Amino acid sequence: MPRVEVAEQPGVGLDGSARPSEDVVVVRPDAVIVLDGATSLRTDLPSGGWYASRLAAAIAERLEEPHPADPADVLAAAIRAVSAENGFVAGHSPSSTVALLRWTETAVDALVLGDSPVIAFGPGGPTVLADDRLAAVPRRGGGGYRTRLRSGAGYGPDHVAALRESGAAMDRLRNREGGFWVAEADPAAAYRARRARWPRAEVHAVLMATDGVSCGVDDYQIFPDWQAVLDLARRHGPRAVLDRVRAAERSDPDGSRWPRPKPHDDQVLVLVEDMALA
Template sequence: MRTDLVSEPGDAARPNEDFAGVGLSACGQGGCVVVLDGVTPPRDGAGCLHSVPWFTARLGGALTELTVSGGDLTLPEILGRAIERTAEAHTGTCDLSHPRTPQATVALARWSAGTVEYLVLSDSALLLRSPDGTVVPVLDDRLARLPRSALATDALVDATVRNKEGGFFTAAADPSVAVRAVTGSVPRHEVRALAALTDGAARWTETFREGDWTALFDVVAKEGARWLVDRVRELETADRVERAFLGRGKAHDDATVVHVEL
């Protein structure tokens, strides 16, 4: 197995709120990839004493450990347990009912000798490449399908669509959200490689339209994860003034790419 991982903050003066991890089982027959994109809290706080990187580190660590060791658990069960474990770490000090309690998107894959399983929650992306080169994107597009009017302000988002039926879901403090994830599995022999990306790196396709998911996978496989992140930074910088592509989005977002050849 060969891996290539890059994760960097959008602003060097701020901590990276993404998490990325690769785990391998002791028997050498399987492993996992975990990618989280922490949700930046509002300036007026989120009812929690802890930072988003604190949250993503603990949730990501729990997911990596449980995904490798919990072969008898489904990925939604693993996500639910990891959320519960993380919530227990600060339920005594923080208001976990706050709509902006620390939370994250999730892209999770686990493979064994016979199967590749996947789980995606919110707008991180997981790409599966078959031996013939076909790339299948696994996406949770509920946020993208919401009308712009539903996303006009943070207060409106929090009150009407964040972690609500008819809106979109993230991994926060409620373990029941795990059943909302996009999940599935494919035979191991049908997957030659996979890539997991936070939306900051997926901007190459989703925001700047430099190429489709297959083209993105091609450049990561050929040029490397670093090339993709560097190219996204170039595109962000070029659009800083006119914001023809970025619109109201961050000038530079945290960006994470993990590429694994199975």
């Protein structure tokens, strides 16, 4: 069986105060599930972490079946079940990213919905399975929260107000053509996920991350590539990667260098080793 190491660390709320992480990890004998619940800007909805924990449990339950369905079918059924149980309606519900890794004796399957990538390492180096549709959504010009932060305005009530305005615009693009796709209340979103399958004998290791970690590669560029992340995680453990990202954020406390919704996001990094040793 592969060896799985998990490192996780909470970030902060929109007001900068401590609160429980909204990232969720489930490790099974033949699978790993990673979800990043979206921080809610609405007080009338359950938190993204609440939703992520229930969706993760629903996914895990369906993976326990003797012959679990295709990963997209599993995710769709889990979304449907959580939505029905709680009366959620598409467009007016909490949401979460999903990264699912599952293996058999011969193959490794990965599914990514939202910005929580899966990186497989083989003889040719890393292969990144990522969903970049959120990052590709055109940002509004002028007075968006990123512009405020770049100007040195920093975090605080005005930042939260700008973030709410930006969030309302993004809500109109969630799970729509030309926008981006996440797990929410529409099971059809599961079939918009990015997918990959690799021969198990060719996969030596896998990393799974939420965007509180992948930002170290994609945005901050404190790691030149995912191979550097794997090297650090192998030498000093996955927690060392989290600490490196958090240290970079502490060097930019007002978000002027790396504009981001919160000074620190929740972090999860999963290292799956010895994958090829069936």
